[in-house]
Amino acid sequence: MGRDVIIACDFNSKEEVINFLSKFKDEKPFVKIGMELFYAEGPEIVRTIKKMGHKIFLDLKLHDIPNTVKKSMAVLSGLDVDMCNVHAAGTKAMMQGALEGLTRPDGTRPLLIAVTQLTSTSEEVMQEELWIEHPIDETVMHYAKNTMEAGLDGVVCSPLEAGKVHEVCGEKFFTITPGVRFADGDVGDQKRVTTPAKAKELGSDYIVVGRPITQAEDPVAAYRRCVAEFVG
Ligand code: C5P
DSSP states (O other): OOSSEEEEEOOOSHHHHHHHHHTOOSOOOOEEEEHHHHHHHOHHHHHHHTTTOOEEEEEEEEOSSSHHHHHHHHHHTTOSSSSSEEEEGGGHHHHHHHHHHHHHOOOOOOOOOOOOSSTTTTTHHHHTTTTOOOOHHHHHHHHHHHHHHHHOOEEOOHHHHHHHHHHOTTTTTTEEEEEBBOOSSSTTTSSBOOOOOHHHHTOSEEEEEOHHHSSSSHHHHHHHHHHHHHTO
């Protein structure tokens, strides 16, 4: 899979997400399904969207003991998703367990990526509340390296960190980057944003775009603009 735009389908009902995806007649965007929709609608929503022909990034951010994560990932691989994720903080052993669980008997598996530090966690909270004493940027790179060493395919990070992640983990290690806005669009609650074109220049492999597409007056046109800027 090459560079692509992933639409964050942050809806909380089947009706809303199907209504949204039905607007796309000529293309089948890669979509991200998060906890909200998955917990509201269950695995059936994944099967339904998959049947509609979309690739799916199932963003459930697993974090538990290796054995539980391994078995849960085996269930998710049976759902035929294309990408799923774990927290790198769960340790290399947990990430390796996740990979094993995800791998089907024929050796194929969805892409597996890790969350390093959530962008909602500040350096102050990380150090004073979680007692992780290293600077946050070093922690993020260290977790990315752990992710690579565990054999996973990439990490979620800011486009602004994508270049450094590639330096540390190699060009083939994927960077999946949210925080994308059009130059003339609303920033919303995102703090550090880049345009799709800038994310491409910085080396992102996949951009995750939610509201600039889902809340647009013409979502199909907004998606096409993202693809034109990011994929070219
Ligand atoms: O609407 P917006 O484009 O801000 O959506 C971005 C998506 O990426 C949301 O689903 C959000 O939860 C997710 N995300 C993020 N920042 C992270 C990790 C995930 O915005 N660090």
